[in-house]
Structure formats: C-alpha cells, structure tokens
Amino acid sequence: MVSQSAQNLPVASESAPGTSPETTPSADVGLLDRPAEDNPWRVIVWNDPVNLMSYVTYVFRAHFHYSQDKARTLMMAVHQEGRATVFTGGREDAERHTSAMHGYGLWATFERDGG
Amino acid sequence: MAKEFRSGRKGITGGLEGPERELLIKLFQDVITTLEPDTPEDEDPLASLVGISEDSSVPEDPALARLLPQASDDDEEAAEFRRLTERSVREAxxxxxxxxxxxxxxxxxxxxxxxxxxxxxxLNDVRLVLATRLGIESEEDAQRVASYTDWSQAQDVESYMSLVYQFVSWLQDSLVEAMLSDLD
Structure with a gap:
C-alpha cells in the first residue's frame, strides 16, 4: 500500500468522505497489513467422495476468485489430505463463506485459526 | 443418449433426450421435497421472514443432513449457525x-x-442425495457404484440407482468442464 501524507490528501473529492482510499486518513494501512489477531477464523472444506474434482475446482474459482493453479491445489488437498483451509479472515466472512459452500453442496466448517 | 455440454457464444448448450429430461425433472423435484422445511404452525412469522429457524437440530434424514451439514465441530456453534443460516441455504x-x-x-x-x-x-445436490441412499461414504463405495456401467445391469433398486448416479455424475462433470473453459 502506498503511503499517503496528510498534505496531498485531496480536499474536495467527488466521493463521500471516507469511502475511497485517497480520502481515508488511515490509508497507509493496507488490507494485507492487518495484525494477525484480526484474522482468527478459517473455513475448511472436507473431502466427500461425491464431489467431483472439476466441480470443487470450479467453486473455488468462481466463489473465491482464486486462480486456476490455486483452486486446483486446494482441490487436490481436499481430495488427497481430506481437507483444505480455503479462507482465513474475520468471523463474519468465515461464516458467510461456510454458508455459501453449503449452498454449493460442499461440506465446510469454520473454526478459530490455530484452534 | 445425452450429448456433452459445450460452451459457445450464447452460453452453454447441452443435448438431452426426452426421457433423460423427465428423469432429471423428477430427481430435482425429489430433492426439493427433501429440502422443503416442515413449517410448524406456531412458528414466529417474523423469524421466518428474516430466515431464522426455530429448529437447530441436525436433520434426522441422512440425505438432508448431507445437504445441510454441521458447520462446526463445536455443537453449540453448529446449532447457532444452523438456526441463523439453514433456512436461507435451503431456499437457495x-x-x-x-x-x-x-x-x-x-x-x-x-x-x-x-x-x-x-x-x-x-446436479450436485441430486448426487449427494443419491449417494446417501446408495451408502457412498468412501472412495471404495464410489468404486462399487461405478461397477455398474450399462443399463442392461439395471435389475433392482440398487443397480438402477447406481446407473442414475453415474449418469448424473457424467452430466455434471461435462457441464462443469464447459463452465471451467469459460473462465480461461
């Protein structure tokens, strides 16, 4: 994330204050810079011999927008190791993704990271 | 015989014969019936409006339990999650x-x-329900079901259902391959 100094913040932005990165005073903190304790939940997808490799790959690509390589790697982990962590983040997002996986017909659980 | 799904400019096309379409419609309807919640008469209408269900127990029907699995190994957590989200998953x-x-x-x-x-x-939900009825829990079970390859082997419920399962699996794989090719 590019650091923004207070001097070059646009004064009259067309967007509402605080909604775009340029007008957010704390813009020097990127999404990926969050401290670890902000990401304490994970979503796990479990193997089910019913779920096709192609379908699991597709769901990971379409739902999480993962690359072909990442989606395939996760699918293979589910298939061969019986499970894969497909998402790490806040609790609300973890619950939302778990529910979405159930909607697609994949068996997912959420849990505290490291728990 | 059904034709493979193909991705084209206007979308994904598939060729199914009349009896195949009738079979799929029947299977889709069976799963809908399995999923439709038994609404208690005294249910809180507001709770039902916002998608909260009163009942948060694991479904007794194993097929339904596979369609709506436990979301946590913590039973309390799983029950609360089910109470808040199960209805919307069913409806979706x-x-x-x-x-x-x-x-x-x-x-x-x-x-x-x-x-x-x-x-x-x-198609995936149909396969989950058929797999539960066929007792597919492991890769070995899946192999057993895959040993039925020809409709002439359809002699009883188990063999017929196994062949239906394989047909639906083939169809889903063909469709998803076409969907994957659209992403590239």
Missing amino acids: KIGHLRMAAMDCESPKLLLDHEHSMAFASA
Whole structure:
C-alpha cells in the first residue's frame, strides 16, 4: 500500500468522505497489513467422495476468485489430505463463506485459526 | 443418449433426450421435497421472514443432513449457525433446483452463467442425495457404484440407482468442464 501524507490528501473529492482510499486518513494501512489477531477464523472444506474434482475446482474459482493453479491445489488437498483451509479472515466472512459452500453442496466448517 | 455440454457464444448448450429430461425433472423435484422445511404452525412469522429457524437440530434424514451439514465441530456453534443460516441455504438450493427443472422443460438446453451455476449445483445436490441412499461414504463405495456401467445391469433398486448416479455424475462433470473453459 502506498503511503499517503496528510498534505496531498485531496480536499474536495467527488466521493463521500471516507469511502475511497485517497480520502481515508488511515490509508497507509493496507488490507494485507492487518495484525494477525484480526484474522482468527478459517473455513475448511472436507473431502466427500461425491464431489467431483472439476466441480470443487470450479467453486473455488468462481466463489473465491482464486486462480486456476490455486483452486486446483486446494482441490487436490481436499481430495488427497481430506481437507483444505480455503479462507482465513474475520468471523463474519468465515461464516458467510461456510454458508455459501453449503449452498454449493460442499461440506465446510469454520473454526478459530490455530484452534 | 445425452450429448456433452459445450460452451459457445450464447452460453452453454447441452443435448438431452426426452426421457433423460423427465428423469432429471423428477430427481430435482425429489430433492426439493427433501429440502422443503416442515413449517410448524406456531412458528414466529417474523423469524421466518428474516430466515431464522426455530429448529437447530441436525436433520434426522441422512440425505438432508448431507445437504445441510454441521458447520462446526463445536455443537453449540453448529446449532447457532444452523438456526441463523439453514433456512436461507435451503431456499437457495430449492431456487437452483427449480431453475434447473424449468430448464429441463425445454428440448434444447441453453444456459447462461446464472443458469449453468444453478444447474451444476442442482446436479450436485441430486448426487449427494443419491449417494446417501446408495451408502457412498468412501472412495471404495464410489468404486462399487461405478461397477455398474450399462443399463442392461439395471435389475433392482440398487443397480438402477447406481446407473442414475453415474449418469448424473457424467452430466455434471461435462457441464462443469464447459463452465471451467469459460473462465480461461
């Protein structure tokens, strides 16, 4: 994330204050810079011999927008190791993704990271 | 015989014969029936409006329990999650199954992105229900079911259902391969 100094913040932005990165005073903190304790939940997808490799790959690509390589790697982990962590983040997002996986017909659980 | 799904400019096309479409419609409807909640008469109408269900126990029907699995190994957590989300998952699934059943009414399948996703997940739900009835829990079970390869082997419920399962699996794989090719 590019650091923004207070001097070059646009004064009259067309967007509402605080909604775009340029007008957010704390813009020097990127999404990926969050401290670890902000990401304490994970979503796990479990193997089910019913779920096709192609379908699991597709769901990971379409739902999480993962690359072909990442989606395939996760699918293979589910298939061969019986499970894969497909998402790490806040609790609300973890619950939302778990529910979405159930909607697609994949068996997912959420849990505290490291728990 | 059904033709493979193909991705084209207007969407994904598939060729199903009349009896195949009738079979799929029947299967989609069976899963819808499995998923429709038994609404208690004294249910809080506001709770039902916002998608909260009173009942948060694991479904007794094993097929339904596979469609709506436990979301946590912590039972309390799983029950609370079920109470808050199960109804909307059921409704989303029913929506997909109805859409797929409607698409099967037409002799020529032409699926846009929304319809192909609905069709693929509807086929997956059909397979989950059939797999539960067939006792597919492991890769070995899946192999046993895969040993039925020809309709002439359809002699009892188990063999017939195994062949239906394989047909639906083939169909889903063919559809999803076409969907994957659209992403590249």
